[in-house]
Amino acid sequence: MRFIPLRRNTLVLGATLLILAIFAWAGWANWEYRRQQAERLLANAGQGELVPAADAGTPQYVSPLEGKAAPAFALVDLSGKKVSLADYKGKAVMINFWATWCGPCRIETPWIVELRQKYAAQGFEVLGIDTEGDDLKPDDKTGWAKATAAANKFATEEKIPYPVLLDGDSISRDYGGLDNLPTSLFVDRKGLVAAAQVGLTSEQDIESKIRKALGE
Amino acid sequence: MKNQVWIAIAMLSLGALATHGQSAQKRPLVKADSVTFLFPEQVTVSAGKPSQVELRFRVAPGLHINSHTPMDEFLIPTVFSIPEGSGARLESATYPAGIVIALPVDPTTKLSVYTGEFIIEARIVATAGNHRVQGQLHYQACDNNECLPPKTLNVTMDVIGK
Numbered sequence: 001m002r003f004i005p006l007r008r009n010t011l012v013l014g015a016t017l018l019i020l021a022i023f024a025w026a027g028w029a030n031w032e033y034r035r036q037q038a039e040r041l042l043a044n045a046g047q048g049e050l051v052p053a054a055d056a057g058t059p060q061y062v063s064p065l066e067g068k069a070a071p072a073f074a075l076v077d078l079s080g081k082k083v084s085l086a087d088y089k090g091k092a093v094m095i096n097f098w099a100t101w102c103g104p105c106r107i108e109t110p111w112i113v114e115l116r117q118k119y120a121a122q123g124f125e126v127l128g129i130d131t132e133g134d135d136l137k138p139d140d141k142t143g144w145a146k147a148t149a150a151a152n153k154f155a156t157e158e159k160i161p162y163p164v165l166l167d168g169d170s171i172s173r174d175y176g177g178l179d180n181l182p183t184s185l186f187v188d189r190k191g192l193v194a195a196a197q198v199g200l201t202s203e204q205d206i207e208s209k210i211r212k213a214l215g216e
Numbered sequence: 217m218k219n220q221v222w223i224a225i226a227m228l229s230l231g232a233l234a235t236h237g238q239s240a241q242k243r244p245l246v247k248a249d250s251v252t253f254l255f256p257e258q259v260t261v262s263a264g265k266p267s268q269v270e271l272r273f274r275v276a277p278g279l280h281i282n283s284h285t286p287m288d289e290f291l292i293p294t295v296f297s298i299p300e301g302s303g304a305r306l307e308s309a310t311y312p313a314g315i316v317i318a319l320p321v322d323p324t325t326k327l328s329v330y331t332g333e334f335i336i337e338a339r340i341v342a343t344a345g346n347h348r349v350q351g352q353l354h355y356q357a358c359d360n361n362e363c364l365p366p367k368t369l370n371v372t373m374d375v376i377g378k
Contacts, residue, residue, distance in 0.1 A: 099363070101290055101291055101292045101356055101363070101366065102363040103325070104362060104363060107319065131365075135366055135368075179364065181362065199362040200321060200360075200362070201361075
C-alpha cells in the first residue's frame with residue numbers, strides 16, 4: 001500500500017522526462033535539418049539546382065527582391081537596339097527570363113503574349129530576356145550568332161510583340177541567379193518588384209501578378 | 217486528476233511529434249546533380265580495336281533530360297563525347313530511345329526524355345596502356361515546371377588498352 005504513491009510519482013516523473021526527451025529530440029532534429037539544408041543550399045548556390053516542391057501543389061516563390069527596387073539594366077534587343085528598364089518608368093513591367101531550350105517557357109509564352117495585349121492600354125509592358133548564352137564565352141562569336149538566331153526564330157514563331165533582349169546572364173546575379181527557368185519579376189509603376197515567379201504556374205497566376213504590378 | 221495528467225502528457229507528446237513531422241513533410245529535395253555517372257570506373261579493351269563499353273547514368277528523381285533525339289529543334293539533345301588527347305577516342309555511341317512524355321499543363325506537346333537510369337553504348341578505341349579518360353555528357357534537365365541551364369557532366373574512367 002505504501003509503495004503505490006511512490007510508484008505513481010515515478011511513473012509521472014518518467015513520463016515527464018520522456019516528454020522532455022521527445023521535445024529535445026524534435027528540436028535537435030529540426031535544427032539538424034535546417035543546418036543540412038543551409039549547407040546544401042550554400043553548396044548548390046552556384047550550380048542552380050532544382051528544388052522540387054515536396055507537395056503536389058504549385059510552389060509559390062517569394063523573391064528577396066520583392067518590395068525592393070528592380071535592379072537597373074540595359075541590354076540589346078534582337079534588332080541591336082539598347083533597351084533599359086529605366087525606359088519603362090511609370091509602367092508596370094513583367095521581366096520574363098526564358099531560353100529557347102526551356103519547354104515550360106515555350107508553354108507560358110502565348111499566355112504572356114495574350115496578357116500583354118490585354119493590359120497594354122493600362123500601361124503594362126513585357127520585357128522578354130533570353131538567357132540563351134549561359135555557357136558561352138564573350139568572344140564566342142559563332143556561339144552568340146547561333147544563340148541570337150535561335151532567339152530570333154523563337155520570337156518569330158511565337159509572334160512575340162514585346163522587346164526581346166539578349167544576354168540575360170549578364171544581369172543574372174542582380175536578379176538572384178536565374179538558375180531555374182522560366183523566372184519572372186513583376187515591377188510596379190514605381191519601379192519596385194511587386195511579385196515574382198519561378199517555374200511554370202498558370203495564365204491566371206501570371207495575370208494576378210500583372211494586376212498586382214498595375215496596382216489593381 | 218490522474219486522467220487529466222495523462223491526457224496532457226499524451227497531447228504534449230503528439231504535439232512534439234507533429235511539429236517534427238510537419239517540418240519533415242515540407243522538406244524540399246535538393247539535388248546535388250541532375251545526372252550522375254554510375255559506372256564503369258574501369259574498363260579493359262583490346263588496344264587499337266573498337267570495344268563496346270556500356271556507360272550507365274542516373275537522372276535524379278523528379279527530373280528528366282532530353283533524349284539524344286528530342287522532338288523539338290530548340291531542345292538540347294543528350295550527347296556523350298570524349299575530347300581529343302585522352303588516350304582513347306569515341307568511335308560511335310548508341311543512345312537509348314527516349315521515353316515519350318507530356319507535361320501535365322500541356323498534354324499536346326510530346327517530349328522524348330530519359331528518366332531514372334539509362335545506358336549509352338559507347339564504342340571506344342584506346343591505345344595500349346593505362347589511360348585516365350575524361351568523357352563528357354552534355355545534357356539539359358527539367359522537371360514538369362522548370363528547367364535548368366545545359367550542363368556538362370565529367371565521365372571519368374580508367375581505360376586499360378591491352
